Amino acid sequence: MDHATIGRSEFDQATAVRPGPDPSRFLVDVDAGWTVGLKPNGGYLLALAARAAGGAAHAAGADHADPLAATAHYVAAPDPGPAEVHTTILRTGRSASQVRTTLVQGGRACVDAVFTLGTLRDDVDAWWEAEAPAEVAPLASCVAMGPNPPGADFTVAIRNRSELWLDPTGLGFASGQPSGRADFRGWTSFRDGRPADPLSLLYFVDSLPPATFDLVASGWVPTLTLTAYVRARPAPGVLRIRQWARVVDDGRVDEGCDVWDSRGRLVAQATQLAAIRIPDGATAGPGEG
Amino acid sequence: MDHATIGRSEFDQATAVRPGPDPSRFLVDVDAGWTVGLKPNGGYLLALAARAAGGAAHAAGADHADPLAATAHYVAAPDPGPAEVHTTILRTGRSASQVRTTLVQGGRACVDAVFTLGTLRDDVDAWWEAEAPAEVAPLASCVAMGPNPPGADFTVAIRNRSELWLDPTGLGFASGQPSGRADFRGWTSFRDGRPADPLSLLYFVDSLPPATFDLVASGWVPTLTLTAYVRARPAPGVLRIRQWARVVDDGRVDEGCDVWDSRGRLVAQATQLAAIRIPDGATAGPGEG
Numbered sequence: 001m002d003h004a005t006i007g008r009s010e011f012d013q014a015t016a017v018r019p020g021p022d023p024s025r026f027l028v029d030v031d032a033g034w035t036v037g038l039k040p041n042g043g044y045l046l047a048l049a050a051r052a053a054g055g056a057a058h059a060a061g062a063d064h065a066d067p068l069a070a071t072a073h074y075v076a077a078p079d080p081g082p083a084e085v086h087t088t089i090l091r092t093g094r095s096a097s098q099v100r101t102t103l104v105q106g107g108r109a110c111v112d113a114v115f116t117l118g119t120l121r122d123d124v125d126a127w128w129e130a131e132a133p134a135e136v137a138p139l140a141s142c143v144a145m146g147p148n149p150p151g152a153d154f155t156v157a158i159r160n161r162s163e164l165w166l167d168p169t170g171l172g173f174a175s176g177q178p179s180g181r182a183d184f185r186g187w188t189s190f191r192d193g194r195p196a197d198p199l200s201l202l203y204f205v206d207s208l209p210p211a212t213f214d215l216v217a218s219g220w221v222p223t224l225t226l227t228a229y230v231r232a233r234p235a236p237g238v239l240r241i242r243q244w245a246r247v248v249d250d251g252r253v254d255e256g257c258d259v260w261d262s263r264g265r266l267v268a269q270a271t272q273l274a275a276i277r278i279p280d281g282a283t284a285g286p287g288e289g
Numbered sequence: 290m291d292h293a294t295i296g297r298s299e300f301d302q303a304t305a306v307r308p309g310p311d312p313s314r315f316l317v318d319v320d321a322g323w324t325v326g327l328k329p330n331g332g333y334l335l336a337l338a339a340r341a342a343g344g345a346a347h348a349a350g351a352d353h354a355d356p357l358a359a360t361a362h363y364v365a366a367p368d369p370g371p372a373e374v375h376t377t378i379l380r381t382g383r384s385a386s387q388v389r390t391t392l393v394q395g396g397r398a399c400v401d402a403v404f405t406l407g408t409l410r411d412d413v414d415a416w417w418e419a420e421a422p423a424e425v426a427p428l429a430s431c432v433a434m435g436p437n438p439p440g441a442d443f444t445v446a447i448r449n450r451s452e453l454w455l456d457p458t459g460l461g462f463a464s465g466q467p468s469g470r471a472d473f474r475g476w477t478s479f480r481d482g483r484p485a486d487p488l489s490l491l492y493f494v495d496s497l498p499p500a501t502f503d504l505v506a507s508g509w510v511p512t513l514t515l516t517a518y519v520r521a522r523p524a525p526g527v528l529r530i531r532q533w534a535r536v537v538d539d540g541r542v543d544e545g546c547d548v549w550d551s552r553g554r555l556v557a558q559a560t561q562l563a564a565i566r567i568p569d570g571a572t573a574g575p576g577e578g
Contacts, residue, residue, distance in 0.1 A: 068541070069514045069562045071360040073403045075380045075387055090401055091364045095540075096513075098362055100401060112379055112389060112403055114362045116513055116562075126538035128504055128573040130471060182419060215417055224385075224405055225358045227516040229543055229562050231536055247520055247555050249415035251384075252357070254518055254558060266536050269543060271560050273358045273405075273518050284417040 009194035010161055011203070014044065017051045017085065023059050024087050026052040030105070032080035033161055034203075037154035039077045042223040042272075043206025044158070045103060045111050046072045047199055052085035053099035053115040062092040064117035066198040071227040072113040078105040090114070120198050122233035124263055133260040134242040136185040137167045145209075150174060162207055164188045164241075173213040178285040182211040182245035189238045196234045196261070204239060205257045205270035211245040212253050212276055215284040221253065221274045228270040237262025248284075251275055298483035299450055300492070303333070306340045306374065312348050313376050315341040319394070321369035322450055323492075326443035328366045331512040331561075332495025333447070334392060334400050335361045336488055341374035342388035342404040351381040353406035355487040360516040361402040367394040379403070409487050411522035413552055422549045423531040425474040426456045434498075439463060451496055453477045453530075462502040467574040471500040471534035478527045485523045485550070493528060494546045494559035500534040501542050501565055504573040510542065510563045517559040526551025537573070540564055 006012065014031035028051075034044040050067045057064050083105040090098040096118040103111040136142075142165035147156045166186040172179045188204060189196070196204065205228045210221035240260040245253050253276045259268040295301065303320035317340075323333040339356045346353050372394040379387040385407040392400040425431070431454035436445045455475040461468045477493060478485065485493065494517045499510035529549040534542050542565045548557040 069362075071362070071403070071514065071516060073358075073360070073379065073387055073405065090362065090398060098364055098401070109379060112387075114360070114401055114403070114514075116362065121539055123539060126536050127567055128471070128534075128537040130533070130535045182417075225360065225403075225516075227360060227514075227560065229541075229560075231538055231541070231543075244419065245417075246419045246558070247415045248417040249412060249520055250410055252518075252520070254520075269535070271516065271518075278416055 004192035004194040015048045015051050026085045030080050035157045043203040047202040049101040049113045056087035057097045062097040064097045066120040068118045069116040073225045076110045078110040120233045133264045139187045178214045182214045185242045187238045198230045201268040208243040211243045216282050221276045223274045226272040232267045234261035234267045235263045293481035293483040304337045304340045315374045324446045332492040336491040338390040338402045345376035346386045351386040353386045355409040357407045358405040362514045365399045367399040409522045422553045428476045467503045471503045474531045476527045487519045490557035497532040505571045510565045512563045515561040521556045523550035523556045524552045
């Protein structure tokens, strides 16, 4: 299916929520198709929880379907398979509602998240913006990332769900030559043609390889906490995306992610703190090391 | 007192927590000295909740006193006076613990927050940093901000607790001539001489005027949600601070805040989403308007 619609797509199926044993609980299936290695992608889990949050707000009489702000704290990594999302309404208001969710699997709380929900407009222009969209090489000059990166002993299953074309300036890491910039830029969209919407931006902001791959060949870089703001309803078309790191220290790194729609509107921005293990004696390539 | 110590200072008194009716609940007093207008400062409330989170982690056997990451969602503004902080341990681990808190006043949940706690080092250098510290005019060339800004009909009581010297390039707003940059830079420290520590950085990242004052004379800009990462234990001395806005749209603005210690180490970084009401027809000064 090349033209999946919102509501009938791989992403919508994988984030579906069903009523649970009481109105505050929702049944979900953590989908094996949205994983990196054995573990579900953090942005996918955030979108899954957002569906439950929206369901809880709707049940409480609040017609706020769009995530405006979302923060997840990843407590334990769930496995693909059945789980529940427990919801608590913090506030329902005229313009926004706030809902807390906990994704629980096998009695274990895995992801704690809080959402501010509202209704986004599809404004072409912001009232004010400090910066122009990030410069990215034209899509035809970028490199499509596949689910089996060279040398990796795991599958990036999410690359079968969303396409990512990376600007070649950030691709040195794939051949063991990180640039030392930690700044990935590219283009992304769902493979099945589903348009991007506010919900799916919660996935896209966590869908790139760790920007630190462009510094050092570390192991995986698990997200500890992720915060995303969705600023406008995206126009149809491929998304422009940038992910960058600012500081690596003492086992942790912060990474920012910005997403622009096809009109150049900044539609989502995110920040995350992740754990990273730097190999002994390694320096950030190319640098002096 | 010009040389208050950690544990015996205005900030420590205002963030004190006492055991409550059960081990998960802490009694606090929201202090009228840490307000802007009638309402407590959001960073102060985050630090107050962090004290309770640390107490809960300690009671659970986790010796993790420093906030590494914190996110608050501001549901309702509490008033100065008695309140409780309810805590839930999400996880205790070897290197970090995660605790959820809810500040409750008069039966109303006001601030929902989640903390990742651990133990920070006082490394002089990060392993890798993308940027140098923001350029700020020397302190002697900056302008001390007082608790009664010209033309404002409210008191910024936090300015009696922490000093803020703003770089004059961002000060046009005070005379009705916003620059249109939305980028405040300056220096800050506690008035009573208490050194900065990881806990107090949760306050400092929300202690500047809204960067949007440098765009337009809007009303107050209440924080909806604030996320802070504390990256290292600050060295003694005055903090260098920058707060900036990136996008203003549809009633909301994101603001970043970075804090460096006296060695130039990035010790805290924060992002917030706030509500803003743009006066009809206003443009971001000076611009074309």
